Structure formats: C-alpha cells, structure tokens
Amino acid sequence: MSKLLMPKIDRKIISKKNIIIKNLKKIIKSENILDHEDQVKPFETDGLSAYKQKPMAVVFPENTKEVSEILSFCNNEKIKIVPRGAGTGLSGGALPLADSILLSLGKFNKILDIDYKNRCVVAQPGVTNLGITQAVQDKNFYYAPDPSSQIACTIGGNVAENSGGVHSLKYGTTTNNLLGVEVVLMDGTISRLGGKTFDSEGYDLLGLITGSEGLLCVITEVTVKILKKPQTVKAALVGFPTIEDGGRCVSDIISSGIIPAGMEMMDKALIHATDNFVKAGYPRDAESMLIIELDGNENEVLQLIEQVTKIAKKNKASSIKVSKTEEQRLKFWAGRKAAFPACGDMAPDYYCMDGTIPRGKLAEVLKEIGRLSKKYNLPVANAFHAGDGNLHPLIMYDSNDKKALEKTEKFGAEILKYCVKVGGVLTGEHGVGIEKRDLMCEMFNNNDIQQQIKIKKALDASSLLNPGKVYPILRKCAEEGRIHVHKGKTKFPNIPRF
C-alpha cells in the first residue's frame, strides 16, 4: 500500500473509547453498536480495497432522530464521523479513520412512498439503486441513473457521490433526477431540502450536497423522480478498425443532433476480455467497439438506427449489428456490464480510473494511455462512457508485487493529469475521496480550494464529518507558496495541515 497522509489521530479520543461507547448506548440500542476489533473489521474498507483502516466503532442508527443525536454528541465531543452506505464507492470515500465512528445507514432500508401522481419515490438512503426501479417497474416506471453497481449501491451513496451510469448522456446523473432530501448536519440540525417539487427556492443546497462525498451532512431520506419506460429500446454494436474511427463516429453522432440513451466504447483489450467472459458476440477483430443505445417511439428509434448506421459506415465501421430482440440487446450490454470482473481474468488486480475528457480528445488521450502503459510496463484496458466523455482505464497489476500499487497509482495519476490537460476533469462519477484528493490542485488553484473548504467549515465548523477526503491535507497548491520548500521537501511533512 502506498503511503496516505490522513488527519492526525486524536489519541485522547481513542483513550476515551469506552466512555464514548457508553454514551452512544444511551442514544441507540446496544445491538446497533459494534466496537470489538473483529466486529468492525468488515467495515475497514470500501470499493477502493487497497486502503484499510478499522474505525473505533460502527453504529447503525434506526431513525433520523438517532442520527441527529449521534452527530450532535460527536460534534460536542469532537469525535470524527465517517458515513457509509453500501461501501461500494471506488474512491475511498467511506474509508474509516482510527479515531472515528463509522455511521452506517444500513438500517435505513425502506421505501417510504411511491407517488405515481407526482412521479416520484421517497426512500430511505439505504435502499439500493435497483430497488427503486424494482419497486415501480410493474407500472412501467424506472429510476434513470444506473451505476454499474446498482444491485448493491444505495441511493444515499448515489446522492453523496452524484453517481452516473451508462444512461446519463440522455437522462443525467443523480443530481438531475433528485427532487429532495432530508439531511442531518454535524451539529445535529435536521433539515429538508427540496421535496416533491422542482428547484426549491433560495440557495440550491440540494445541488450543493449532491456529490459532496459525505463531507457536508448525513442523508437520511431521498426523493427521486421516476420516468415512464420508453416504448422501444434498441442497441447497435459497431466495430471499428482503429480507435480514431470509433472516436470520430462518437463526435459525428453527437454533432448530427442525435443524443443516444447510451453510447459506450471499449478498446480491443476489453472487447476480448469481456467476450471471453460472457460470450456477447463482440467483434474480436475490431480495435474499438461502440454500443449505441437508442430509445423512444418505435418509428423514431428505427429512424435513428438508420442515421447512426450511416454515420458509422462513413467512419469505416468494420461491423454493425442491431439488436433484434430485447434478449439480444441485453446480451450486448452483458459484456460491457461485466467489464470490471472480466479484467479479473487478465491480471490478479486492476485499478479503475475515472476521468472525463472532451469527446473529441478521445483518440489523443487513449494514445497517451498507451504510451504510459509502456512506460510503466503495466497493461491497461479501456472502457469509456463515450457519449459523455467519461473514461475508465483499467490498469492491471499484481498486488503481490509490493511496489506494484504505488506504480499503478502513479500511472493512474498521470492519466488523470492528462485528462485535465486536455480540458477534462479528474473524476466523472467515482468521486475524489482519498484516491484523487492529492490531485485536486491539478484542477483548482488556492482560491478555488479555499472557497470550497470555507463551505465545508460553514456546515461543519470543526471538520469532523468525513475528514481527510476530497481536499488535500497538505494543500500543495494552496500552501507551498507560503511554506519554505527545500528541494521539494516540506518541513514537518507529517503534520496535518488541513
């Protein structure tokens, strides 16, 4: 594991563990607190499993009042809190701290209201993303954002990370599909933001907390809008002789005025890995492949398929298959959805990156990733939400090699820096967490970071809620200008400077 600077451990808090637990038992039932080392072990990591840290205790509140009382108590006692949904996040946002209480929303798992008249669902944050669609699909409705972990990830976690998915090109990410939340601030204040209406008045606090990675509040209730399923959905599987041809096809489709429901791209390495894994019938001779999904009225879909086929042929498509049945469409997607597990066949471990770039820069960025792959001597496979420019390079490595993770992280960091260089961003949907925290200065300068930190302080004055995430502890961009740096080494490098 590479070294990660986290906020300084408050030994005084750890020494008071027994008293803290005793006090927490006054707020919630004893059986809802885990504090033995063996009990808390399953919570030591999240989807970014390279980093592990056991918390002091794990608490499972059952209602908003309990959450409020826990936060209020911890705020008064200056105890750090790390909120956690299903723990599927890929950027380490739910990584505990040694002197923290991990607050699990696991018991908030009920759908509270299905309101077809207002076309929304009110759910507790621990309900899974897919659970919402399953609750309304008998009436032909669904919840649009569909992150690949939708079977397991929770709606509260989706709000915290502003999760996307393969259909966000047309239907947006969580923030565009969220109507309201109930939140608890670190001081225990319970507040409702939004509701069953659009655009609540005053500052858009709902927009602010969406994607705030558990740093501003704990979410205790979520209201999302649901949509009627489109009449017809078809997918086209298109192979290309080069990555450039595939990239150009993506740009041409968008330029022609078509917004597909989803437009996914895979490179040759991933086409082979996924086709081996699920036998999806992918074009194995192609250097790149697109899955283009179109939905709407049947006439419209047929017309769009025709237009897309024309554009693909113009861009030298080597093969075009259009789904004839729903079964076939799902088969097309099966490979893409299995992209991550399929990489398990290629190497013992993989590291998934998540930058977003302007679509037109795709070929350039993939070329650079290829160059870096040779430089670091680590193979890489690329999955790409091509429609919205969200790139997921999967770097293969072997964690048995002690230096491999560090090398992989350096490789990943170089990819993300390049994404920023071409006009993109560090993270499209996985969040900053601890993973990209120290790269924030690639995108933001001192003023930008300071403004965001001031917002954090406005809602959590003592920085107790999920500290050490998103913003660099030693804010190089912010502080090196003021601190004497000798040959690149800062004085007292281990002192937290948040």
Place this chain on the structure above:
Amino acid sequence: MFTKEKQNFPTSQDSDSIYPEDEIQTATVIKKFFKSDTPIEIIGLGSKRQIGRPLQCAKTLNLSKLSGIVEYLPEELYIKVKSCTPVNEIEDELRKNNQQLAFEPIDFGYIYLGKSNYGTAAGQVSCNISGPRRFKSGSIRDHVLGFRAVNGRGEIIKSGGTVVKNVTGYDLSKLICGSYGTLVALTEITFKVMPTPQGSATLVLHNLNIDNVPDFLEKALSSSQDISGATFLPSKPECKNCVMNLESTFKLNDLKYDGSITAFRLEGPKSSIKARLKILKEELNSSYLNISELEKIQSEIFWNKVKNLEFFSGTKNNILRAVIPPAECSRLIYQIPSQFKYFLDWGGSLAWMEACDLSEEMFESIRKKVVRLGGYLTMIKTSDNLPYVEDVFTIDRNRFNISQSIKKSFDPKRILNPGKMYTGI
C-alpha cells in the same frame, strides 16, 4: 424576516455605477469594496432587476461590459460565454448549428415592459427560473457546467468545467444558480447545449376545467410519449383589472377558440411526432373532446408565448409564481382568491398568477397554503398598490441558517447584493 435589515444605505445613483471591462477589473473593484465595507448592487442589463427585494446600495457594479462568446464547440455540446452576454446573442449563435439552451430562457421583458428584454446569461443563471421544458430537460441549474466569478473578498474563483460528467469537488455551479448575485459576481459561464428538436407539434384540448384537467396532465406526463410541455390556460375568471386575454394572446390559424386551453407539446423527428401524437390522443381519449393540432411553426410560437408570460404582457398587477407537487395543482387553485388570473405550466407543477388586488397579508396567507401543499411561492413583480413585500422568497428557519453560513463563506462582509433574497443574507 428574522431580524430587521438596517436600511441606512443611500439610494443608488448613476454616477455611482462602475463598469469593469474584464474579470481582473471586477476583482479589483470588489476587493476595494471589501476593504471599505461598501455594499454593492450587481447588475447586467437589468432585465430582472425587479425580482427580489429592492436594494439601496451606494454603489452599483454593472457587468454589462463582460460580454461575448468565449468558446463554442457544438460537437462537445457546450458554449462558454462572458457572464453578461445577451441571451439572444447566445441563442442566435446556437441556432446556426441547430442547437439550443434546452432550459428555454424566459424573456421577462413582457411582464415588466410589455416587450422583449431577454437580459443576460448571468441574469438567467442568477434567477434560475426555467421555461416549460423544465420537467423533461431540467432547469438552468442542470445546464450550467462551470463558471468563473469573483467572491465577496474580491477573489477570482472557478468551479466545474466544460464536461457534463464531473464530480470533482462541490458542485458550486448549482449553488450559484438562483443565488441572485448574493454569493459571487459571475464573470464567465459554460452552458451545456442540446440539439434543437427537428420538429414540434402541440395537441390542444379545449374547454377543460380545473376539476378535470389534473387527470389529463397526469395521464400525459405518465405516458411514454415523451411530452416536453404541458400547460393549462383557463379562460376564466375574467377580471377587468387584468390584462390576460386568451384569444388575443394566442392568435394562431389552427387554434380554435373554445374555452380553456390544455396543451401538450411533442418534439423530435417528424415521423415520430406523428406516431406519438396519434397514441397520445388515444391515451387521453380525446375523440370526445374538441381539439386543435398545431404544427411546427405555430407550435413554436405558442410555446414561446407561454414561456415568455405573454399571457400577462404589460400588466400593472402583481405576478406570483408558485411551485407545487403537480398532483396538488387543483387544490392550490381552489385556495387562491377567485379573482386571480392564473395558468399552470410544467404539467401542473407551476402556477403563474396575476393578482390585481393583493395585500401583504393575503400574499403571506397564500404562501402558507403553498407551503402546506409542499411547495414555495415567489413574488415576481410587485404593483403600484403593493410595491414592497418583506419576504419575496420562501424559506424555513433551518435552511435560512444554513444559507446564512454559506453566504458568509463567499461574502463575509455581506457586500454583494445584501438583502436581495432575505434579510441578513
């Protein structure tokens, strides 16, 4: 609202208007006012200046010189503009590439001046009041990809970028939308742009009333026909003090005149519209009703008029805006005074009201009813009879406290549009 605002600032004067020419000048000016604790009113073209509480700042920061398109990449679906670029200039440019701002910016000129006055990009962003497509395509806040601005300390800050999928840091683009210039002075905005639909058609059902219209709105919005506009324009009540006149506002060749108008918009490829229109008519069982069908040009004119509030064009009365859960629309209409003229948009989720006879007490009483229904109420335009209301916008105490902390983090001395939204913010 919770504490009385100190109204001890001299009235604005033209000689006290400052016109920075770029972002650096804007930052320099604000830094100077930060040091001298001088509150300033930020304006662009002033088209929406009347929305919000009146300001009495000694100085006005006029950003209208920050104008011009910085970068437009149609294939990347974004346009980056200087903050006070006129909205019609942006729309003209997008039209060349068959693209648009899908949130349908509202031209408030009709209700304030009786004629078009679109205003600027920053004005739209600062108000975050979106057109009829809101329930399908999102509001302005869903179309701002990034921005540059100067905060109340005179520091230049930025957030977001030019790509749609971006979770790097807090989403400040959302926060500045609808903040009425109280957090930052915007200097540059990047909007997401979308292809203009090939075709547009409108199905009009005539003579429905507030009792039966909610069912039709719900059916249409719950169908798979991808409706992009749903409005109810009643023909009653007729009030001699109101300007609303259904027939004279919507003079279109193919539009019949038979009582109220309930209109549904379909957009997309022409062949698809035809097929969807047929299914929609079946779903709404419209063969029993008197209907009109508007094709592309007339459909576009119709929705432009709805969007721009031409219904209330040139009014001298108060204009109120209530946003509620759509299923509550008829309950709201029953609870407002019967002489109010109104129309529903966003499939029943938005009620625009013209009130010729309104007191602050009545306004607050309506607000209570709207809040009880799960919504919020805004005073958009005041009249000569009621030139001022204390609380233009709706807020509860907890959100007020959070908002006050947020305001402080951007503008610790409260020099940017102080009190524009709420007393103390």
